[in-house]
Structure formats: structure tokens, C-alpha cells
Amino acid sequence: MIPRLRPAIGLADIGAAFRARSSVADFERAFAATMEQAHAIAFPYGRTAQMLLMEALDLKGREVILPAYTCVVVAHAIVLAGARPVFVDSEAGGFNMDLDKAEAAITAETGAIIATSIHGYPVDLDRLDALCARHPQVTVIQDCAHSFAAEWKGRPLQKHGRAAIFGLNISKLMTSIFGGMITTDDADLAARLRQVRDVRLEAGGRGLSRALYLAAATTALAPPVFTLVKRISDLGLIDRFVRYYDETLIDMPGDHLVQIGRAEASVGVRQCMAYRGIIDRRRRIAAVYDEALAEVLPDARPPLVEGATYSHYVLRVADPDRMVKAAARHGIELGRLIDYCVPDMPAYKTLTAGQGPFDRTRQLNDRVLNLPVWVDETQARRVVEVIKDIA
Template identity: 70%
Template structure:
């Protein structure tokens, strides 16, 4: 079985997790250099980083705009920071937030907009700049969990705002096993972030071996020859604690969200910073293969080929995602459902979002989007595209 996701890690990354000697500050320097920014500040999770950033900016009991089509943990971090999420529908025909609707939603309570480049598609920085010029009191924050160094017409997305937020778990474009990062060119904000971190974040403790074993297990488990067994035992709920990251009824955060990353994560992170240009180039190449091979078989459901996209996911829109998932699995290919929920429709957010919306575009995406494996070799990609083309 070909898994839809696999970290870009190998034996030497696992060895680095066990014995590497890099400190977190060295990982921060490498990450800042990779993103072309003055500062990078590391945290235990991306959602922890987001909460600390909101605190450093001094926001309390304010409105923060974010996409309705986004990972639910972004909204959780807003609520747990003492603020209110205001959900914005997706742009017609695309995946990112509708910036016209975002501008219409700005009030005197609005503190910030979290602009997310979903699936690695760069947010429209020209439109965002016009919005920011008209509402200079509203802080622009970039959610780059899917878009490490994505570019809008040659301009890096992460630099187009006060700060950018990154998650670094093993499902991301690059990983440090666990962890999150804030990048910024604002030295004053960076100093405030480090002060907030010093007050609240605890040391890494003695978790190195556990983190290294986790990376080793994940790297091996997602090898195709082994993944079939992993997929089988997951049916019995034996892996839920490792793969389930939200409950629709709760606004919560991991118990260790204040436990800082250590040398295991930093050592893997430094290696991944060096490898990242090759990682994203490979994903762009595989996305191009899918796009070309599916052009005649399924032209209308393909994603747009956007210059500067990082391709965290290659997604198709299909009328019956669950059927495609089943039929692909029967042929040895795991096809994923990605963001198959509308956050403001979740029980935990219905009251908060009761007067917001509508979210018609987001719901259409929730009901139709699947993602294909991008980590695979060119030969495997051609097999995946041929198989899916035949099914579709």
C-alpha cells in the first residue's frame, strides 16, 4: 500500500535524533536563513507558537480573522489565547481565504488577519497589501504550515506580514519531529516573543529517546511494504493517540504544549533545513506529473498549477471522495481526505460562529477534496496517476 503521506526523513535523520548535538538556537538560525528572515523563534508546537505570538502582540478579547477552510487547531489557538475567531469563506474557484470577504468583516474589534496559503498555494499578496493599506491597524500574520517559502509572483509569502507561523510535525513539508516556529523581521517583536517563551515554556527534559524512537517508528511505518500492516491495525483504534489531533466537540491543546523541543528535534531540524530545497523541488516535479497525466482523464477536477506553490498537497475535487478512497485502496493506493470539515460547523464552534458566514465555498471544498501522495518516486507517481485516471 502506498501511503499518501510520508516524512522526508531517512536513516541519517533518525540517527541525528538520537545522537545529534545541535541546540535549538542553531536550528533557529538555520530556519531563519532558509526563510530569508532576521529572526526565527522555536516553540513546542505550531499552535503554541501562534498563542505566544498573539500574546506578544498584546491581543486580548479581540477578533482575529482566519479561513473557515483551515486546520481546526488555528481556531483553537485563537480561543485559548483569549480572543474570538471570525471565520471567512474560501475564494471562489480556489482554496485560500476570500480577501474581499475578509475586508468586509473588519470592525473596530478586529486585531489581526491570519492569511493561510492552503495546500501550499500562495495567498494573493497584491490583494492583501491593498487590504492592509486600507486597514493599517489590522496586523497581518501568515500561516505557513503548508507553504514554507511559497512565493506570490516572486515575493516570499512568509515575509508579507508582521510574522509567520510554521508547524513542524512529521506531516509537514519539512519536520523537526515536533515543534513550531515563528519568523519575523521585526526585532522588537522577536524580543517580546523570546520573553514570553522564557516566562511560559519549560525545558525539554528527558524526552530525547522517546522523540527519536517516534521518528524512527514513523519513518519505518510509512514504508509501503510495511504500511499495509499499519493501516490494518489502525482499524482497531490502536493508533488513535498518534493520528487523531482533534475532537469536534472540544477546544483543546496537547498536554505538553509548553514543553520545549530539545536536541533531538533541533538536530533533525537543521538537517531538514539543508534538505528542504530538494524536498520542495521534488514535490513540484511530482505535482507536474499528476497534472499532465490527469489532463485528459480528469481535466476539471485538477488543482491549478500556480508558480511559487510549495505543494504541501496535490488535491483533486471529486464528486464522491469516499468512493474514490475505497477504490484506490483496493488497488494499493491510499488517497486522503484533507480538511474535510468546516470549522465553524463543528459543535465546539457553532455558538461562536452563529452569526458568521455563509461558508458555501468552504463546504464545497470539504465535500469534494482528496489528496494524492507527493513524496513518491516518478515511477510510482505515474502508476498512481494512471490508476486514478482509470477510476475517474
């Protein structure tokens, strides 16, 4: 069975995790060079990176604007940093935040805006520039967890704003097994972030367990093995390993303040070297899907955007659950991604009273379906044939 997600990891990467020869500082230098920025600061998770960035920016007690259509951990990091989330609906026809609504949400209490490029589709930097010119007191933070150096008209997203956040778990475009990263060209902010990190984080030291986890996860997500894994998953026997949120809680993983170590850093260094090939492959597969589905699902396809990095290739369909079940019978796993509206969750109801409406976000929650983008062209065409049969 073809899984919807699989890290771009080979035997050499797994070997690097076991040998663990690179330091966290080595990984930071490699990541900064890959993203063409002056500084990169590593953390245990992307959400930890975001939380401590907000502490470094002294955003406690301030409002932070973010999309309603986003991963819930982004909102968790805001709350746990002592700030207040202000959610904004999605743009018409796209996936990112409506920047007109974002500007309307700015008040005297607004400290920052998180510009997220969902599914790897770049946020409109021209419009964001205009917003910033009118509101220079608002700090822009780029959420690049899905976008990894995506570009808007040739301008790298991560270089626009005060800092950029990256998540590096095995579901991301590139991975260091676990981990997160902040990049910035602001030397003072980088120094402050390192100070905060040195005070807040414990040293790592779980190299062997992390290397074993990478080997096991990579094996489990190989198509021949994944058939069995999927059956076990459908029985609910591994939910506690894969479920990353509880709608009633605002929390973090128990080890969110335990720093990554040499195993993660060694994989991360290798992934930086492979980065360009990873992105080029995903763009090729997105183009295959776009062309092959043009006739059968013309209105369901996402736009092909120059500069997008396609963390996910997503369709918008009327009944995604039906397609997921039908594709599974043909040996293809399709995914439901961000099928929740964060401000609707019980944990956020009180915090978001009076915010909204979030009609476009809820439409995306109900309709978005993601296809495997890690595959080769032969596998992609097999996915297309299955979707055509279902449609």
C-alpha cells in the same frame, strides 16, 4: 501500500536525532537563514507558536479573521489566546480565504488577519497589500504551515506581514519530529516572543523518546510496512495516536508548553539543509499529476501555480470516499484533508453565531481528495494509473 503522507526523512536524519548534537538556537539560526528572515523562534507545536504570538501581539479580547477552510488547531490557538475567531469563506475557484469577504469582516475590534496558504497555494499578496493599505491597524500573520516559503510573483509569503507561523510535525513539508516556528524581521517582536516563551514554556528533555518516535514513524510509513499499519488503522486500534481533534473541545496537547530539545533541533537543522530539494521534488510530482490527469480529470485538478510548494496535491471530485476505498484496493492511500468546516463544529457554534455563510468551504470539505506528493515519478505514475482506472 503507498501512504498519502511520508516525511522526507532518511537514516542520517534518524541518526542525527539519536546523536542530538544541535541546540535549539542552532535550529533557529538555520531556519531563519532558510526562510531569509532575521529571526526564528522555536516552540513545541505550531499551534503553541501561534497562541504565544497572539499573546506577544496583545490580541486578547480582539477579533482575529481566519479562513473557515483551515486546520481546526488554528482556531483553537486563537480562542486559547483569549481572542475571538471570525471565519471567512473560501475564494471562488481556489482554496484560500476570500479576501473581499475578509475585508468586509473587519471591524473596530479586529486586531489581526491570518493569511493562510492552504495546500501550499500562495495567498494573493497584491490583494492583501491593498487590504492592508486601507486597514493599516490590522496585523497580518502569515500561516505558512502548508506553504513553507511559497512565493507570490517572486515574493516570499513569510516575509509579508508582521510574522509567519510554521508547523514542523512529521506530516509537514519539512520536520523537526515535533515543533513549531515563528519567523519575523521585527526585532522588537522577536524579543517579546522570546520573553513570553521563556516565561511560559518548560524545558524539554525527551530526546531518546523523540528519536525513537521518528524511527518508528518513518518505518511505519515505508510502503512495505504501511500495508500492515493501514490494516491496523482501519480497525481503529491506533486512533488515539493519530486523531488530533475532538469536535466538541477547544484544547491543546498535554505537552504543548514543553519545549523541543536537541533531538528535534538536530533533525530540524538537517531538514533546513534539505529544504530546497524537498520543495523541488514536490513541484516535479505536482507537474506529473497535472499532465497525466489532464485528459481523464481535467476539471478536478488544482491549478499549477508558480511559487506554490504543494504541501498537498488535491483533486476536487464528486465522491472522494468512493475513490479512497477503490484506491486502497489497489495499494494506494488517498486522503481526505480538512473534511470539516470549523465554524460548524459543536465547539464553535456559539462563538460563530451570525457568521457565514460558508458554502464554498463546505463544497471543499465534501470534495477535496489529496494524492501522495512525497513519492518518486515512478510511484506517481502508478498512482495516476489507479486513479484513471477508478475514474
